[in-house]
Amino acid sequence: MCIDIFNNILAETKITNMLITCNKISKSYKAKDKELLCLQDISFQLQSQEFLSIVGPNGCGKTTILKIIDGILCPTSGEIMYNMPEKKTLTSMVFQNHGLFPWLTVLENVAFGLEMQGVNKKERSERAMSFLKQISLDSFARYFPDQLSLGMRQQVAILRALATDPYVLLMDEPFASVDAQIKRILQARLLYIWERYQKSVIYVTHDIEEAIFLSDKILVMSSRPGKILCEISIPLERPRQLSGEHLKTIAEIKFHIWKLIEKEVTRSCEI
Amino acid sequence: MKKKYTQKGICISCLFVFLVLSSWEFFSRHGIISSFFFPSPCKILQTIYSFFMDGTLSIHLLATLQRLLFGFLIGCNVGFILGILMGYSSFFRNMIDPFIAAIHPIPKIALLPLIMAILGIGEASKIFSIALASFFPMVINTMSGVMQIPKDYYEIARSYGAGNYHIFLRVILPASMPSTLSGVRLALNMSLVNTIAIEIISAKNGLGTLIWFAWETLHLAELYATLVVISLLGSSFNFLMQRLYSILVPWREMNKSDN
Ligand SMILES: Nc1ncnc2c1ncn2[C@@H]1O[C@H](COP(=O)(O)OP(=O)(O)OP(=O)(O)O)[C@@H](O)[C@H]1O
Ligand SMILES: [Mg+2]
Numbered sequence: 360m361c362i363d364i365f366n367n368i369l370a371e372t373k374i375t376n377m378l379i380t381c382n383k384i385s386k387s388y389k390a391k392d393k394e395l396l397c398l399q400d401i402s403f404q405l406q407s408q409e410f411l412s413i414v415g416p417n418g419c420g421k422t423t424i425l426k427i428i429d430g431i432l433c434p435t436s437g438e439i440m441y442n443m444p445e446k447k448t449l450t451s452m453v454f455q456n457h458g459l460f461p462w463l464t465v466l467e468n469v470a471f472g473l474e475m476q477g478v479n480k481k482e483r484s485e486r487a488m489s490f491l492k493q494i495s496l497d498s499f500a501r502y503f504p505d506q507l508s509l510g511m512r513q514q515v516a517i518l519r520a521l522a523t524d525p526y527v528l529l530m531d532e533p534f535a536s537v538d539a540q541i542k543r544i545l546q547a548r549l550l551y552i553w554e555r556y557q558k559s560v561i562y563v564t565h566d567i568e569e570a571i572f573l574s575d576k577i578l579v580m581s582s583r584p585g586k587i588l589c590e591i592s593i594p595l596e597r598p599r600q601l602s603g604e605h606l607k608t609i610a611e612i613k614f615h616i617w618k619l620i621e622k623e624v625t626r627s628c629e630i
Numbered sequence: 631m632k633k634k635y636t637q638k639g640i641c642i643s644c645l646f647v648f649l650v651l652s653s654w655e656f657f658s659r660h661g662i663i664s665s666f667f668f669p670s671p672c673k674i675l676q677t678i679y680s681f682f683m684d685g686t687l688s689i690h691l692l693a694t695l696q697r698l699l700f701g702f703l704i705g706c707n708v709g710f711i712l713g714i715l716m717g718y719s720s721f722f723r724n725m726i727d728p729f730i731a732a733i734h735p736i737p738k739i740a741l742l743p744l745i746m747a748i749l750g751i752g753e754a755s756k757i758f759s760i761a762l763a764s765f766f767p768m769v770i771n772t773m774s775g776v777m778q779i780p781k782d783y784y785e786i787a788r789s790y791g792a793g794n795y796h797i798f799l800r801v802i803l804p805a806s807m808p809s810t811l812s813g814v815r816l817a818l819n820m821s822l823v824n825t826i827a828i829e830i831i832s833a834k835n836g837l838g839t840l841i842w843f844a845w846e847t848l849h850l851a852e853l854y855a856t857l858v859v860i861s862l863l864g865s866s867f868n869f870l871m872q873r874l875y876s877i878l879v880p881w882r883e884m885n886k887s888d889n
Contacts, residue, residue, distance in 0.1 A: 431789050458786045462804035462881050475791040503881040
């Protein structure tokens with residue numbers, strides 16, 4: 360009896376812990392008077408402070424999911440429920456290929472979200488500056504994005520999203536274009552940010568290993584029309600190492616996921 | 631389009647210009663070339679100086695500048711506003727494009743008689759005609775600048791909660807600025823061309839009148855002097871435009887200085 364009540368409470372807290380619930384989301388694009396089904400019956404939940412990754416082949420609709428969650432696109436059918444206290448910014452997106460505005464300085468880019476929230480110029484510059492200081496990019500504040508290296512641009516793009524203080528960070532292959540060594544460093548920084556600011560993250564990538572290394576949960580998607588093939592929890596404790604026991608488990612999970620999508624990938628290659 | 635000047639390059643340019651001018655001076659003085667058709671550079675300078683001293687220059691220069699700037703500002707602003715609208719909304723584009731396509735190929739000076747017939751031969755018709763000449767490069771460049779903005783930037787701005795005001799100020803305006811400015815530069819050049827042409831055809835004052843007057847009286851030194859002034863005027867416009875570009879498009883300027 361006592362345990363029952365306890366379980367109930369647990370169940371309830373779990374429910375309120377769900378930040379985002381996607382319920383049977385479908386999306387089709389109109390392309391030359393043809394309806395192209397891009398996402399089909401996508402259902403999943405994002406818990407508070409969870410690191411969720413989405414992996415899938417090119418064109419399966421990963422970016423589309425993020426845009427739907429961010430509210431830039433509307434789903435054709437299905438619904439999303441946001442369970443977060445009202446605030447100016449619920450979700451902020453880090454776009455594929457960083458998406459910084461070339462005509463704004465690094466500082467203005469980071470402050471962009473704040474400007475849209477109506478923060479006055481002095482305060483938003485100060486806040487953006489303090490963000491830049493944390494990753495020692497403050498000396499580049501007056502530079503323009505094109506004068507930065509790709510890795511730096513990605514970090515600035517993440518700061519721009521972070522500066523709006525969202526509950527959920529939506530990240531669309533943020534490190535796809537940086538080399539492997541820098542990627543490691545950026546991943547570590549991202550995990551640090553995620554823990555320090557207690558954000559939830561939805562992280563899109565096509566690198567399975569990266570997804571396993573970073574996430575609590577992985578959604579594996581099929582090629583078009585994008586469906587969720589399976590949802591895999593990663594039980595590894597943090598901080599994760601790329602050595603010893605951890606590396607072995609990561610390799611096992613990777614093999615498991617690869618088996619699941621092998622057919623999909625060959626199918627999408629044949630098309 | 632900023633050329634890169636090396637020290638050596640500047641030396642060569644200066645040296646060669648000096649060579650040409652001094653041999654012109656020499657030949658003209660010694661009658662090897664006709665000093666009537668090719669008055670010596672010193673003579674031309676003298677003429678400019680006397681124009682300057684007796685007030686002829688300021689009267690005509692001011693008259694030219696005044697109608698040029700009036701026409702330019704009107705044409706530029708109307709062109710800018712229409713260009714933004716047409717770039718942003720295909721409705722406006724479809725509505726206005728046929729008129730632009732029809733009128734743009736006509737040399738604007740050919741429209742002057744019609745404009746004079748309607749507006750009279752006073753200042754209004756001249757300014758309108760100059761405005762018309764600067765309107766077209768402006769509207770076309772602004773429009774194509776806005777149309778070339780990748781859709782992603784709108785999406786990104788909206789995702790951060792930008793309303794129409796911020797979309798205009800933070801995306802449309804800066805993203806189309808390089809193209810808009812080349813529109814302004816072309817418009818300024820067109821204004822100068824058309825102002826001088828109009829003044830040659832029908833005006834009581836202005837640098838164009840000065841040219842025509844020099845021709846009628848066959849004072850070729852005065853003709854050269856006026857041409858030098860016009861050339862200086864055009865160069866200073868270009869210089870101003872370059873400054874404006876580096877102020878308004880700093881993100882492009884900085885990249886250029888890197889390579
Ligand atoms: N605006 C659009 N209009 C029409 N079709 C679109 C549009 N955007 C995306 N699509 C189509 O929807 C599908 C999914 O696109 P999406 O960008 O979400 O894929 P993705 O999984 O992010 O791919 P990638 O790994 O290459 O980034 C693609 O096949 C694409 O052709
Ligand atoms: Mg994508």
